[in-house]
Amino acid sequence: MATASKTFPVLPRLWPAGGKRHGPRFPVVRILLRSLSIVVFLALWQLASIHHLKWPIDFTNVPSPSQAALALLSLLHAPKIAKDAWFSIIRVLAGFGVAAAVGICLGLIIGVSHFAEDMILTPLEVLRPIPAVAWVPLATLMFASAESSMIYITFIGAFFPILLSTIHGVERVDKRLVTAALCLGAGQKAIFREVILPGALPSIINGLSIGMGTSWFSLVTAEMISGQFGIGYYTWESYNLQKYPEIVVGMVLIGLLGMGSSAIIRAVGQYMTPWAQIGGGHK
């Protein structure tokens, strides 16, 4: 179509050529652009807080990036931050680990069995919209130690994305593949191992990556319960002590750790599903 090649695509990323008419987009250019976006964002923030912008956000008491950077520097010199990070990482990993194990197992069972779906999924659907913070009072009652309560909150954060992605992954498995495997002499167990599990894997990995993020998401909530260490605790404590730049430091640290751990999961996931990385072919 002559006209289509001349007009600019409405959604360049969805266009077959991938928006190539921008000119070549080398990885270097993209990395530079992404770094630039952070710099611009920080600069705008700095300007807004220097000029005490009042509207739409009141920046009077919001610390500027430079203040936050100074707070971060002093924090990095203090030995406590490593311990804070360590405690938080352990909590998130514990909650996430349990959520992954339970979520994937339940998801697989619900995905393959209508009976399990009817029996298990309904109460879970009721629990799903309850935010992590609403769990705090009950979590402290449910577990003897504060540590377990905190891990439970991070578990809640990670559990539902993993569960739902697993169910979705199993349901999405192409029935033709199951039929084909049956015709080649595969039994029930082999179907599960050879078709259902790998078929659901990309979706499960996606769920794990999202779940890792939402687990960090609920960390501050978890560490509000109690504690002496932890980045969430540090953030909450800074608010109580009116150390505003430190709040930002805590938030940024959580953001970075969450982003990093999700990226690790995605990288491992891509390594485990080489077939899903093939462009052009089916799946």
Add this chain to the structure above:
Amino acid sequence: MTPQLAPEKRAICLENVGVTFEHRGNCVEAVRDLSMEVREGEFVCVLGPSGCGKSTILTAIAGIRPISSGSLTVNGTVISRPGADRGMVFQQHALLPWRTIQENIEFGLRMRGVAREQRVQIVGEIIKHIGLTGFEHHFPGQLSGGMQQRVELARVLVNKPSILLMDEPFGALDAQTRVQMQELLLSIWDKSRMTSVFVTHDVDEAILLGDRILVMSNRPASIKAEVIVSLQRPRCADTTVSSEFVKLKRQCMGLLRASTYQGGYFRGLRKEEPEGCS
């Protein structure tokens, strides 16, 4: 319609078979009162308009879809479940995307517990035969549609099934690739003479491949006519321009056209829903 055969020569035998199933809440009568026989070593093509229920016959023989009435036996045994003795070639996208070509082809062998060295040897031979040497460790998604169908065929043949069932296996390929695949199938079949049932809506394909063509009526499918293809074997793409071929083609097209007008578009207007659902 088909002459009664001695029991030992019947590879596939359908007697008054009906298939009714539920599809998206609707009751569909796909096959009604269908009787057919396939001799051992015979290549039968089932030719019919799209959506006439011809694929359903194949899935019933494969044991994927249960029959609602009548009897269905393969080599004298009643079919109740899928099995590796009846190899089924699907139209497309039935290869395991997460398995390499080698692993896809050896799938059936692995299910039977054949040792690794033996698998590699068997698969290596068949890969050479279908001309995909060098692609052993590619994923299906990295291959063209035609290559994927070669793998599909090889994956079924490696199981050495007694019966080969093919459900429009070349339907999604471009015309040129389809002819290549037909010639490949002919060359394989000429060597093995495996009992085969091939479902297609392509008249040329049916005549080129089959010993016998069963022309189906509209849904619910039943056999409308039988055409014996006495073209000499081995056949190749050139066969399709012979005068005998053209004569057969005219005959088949006439039969197909009649079946389309009989039911076809007007069936829906008269609201003649298939009855007999339970």
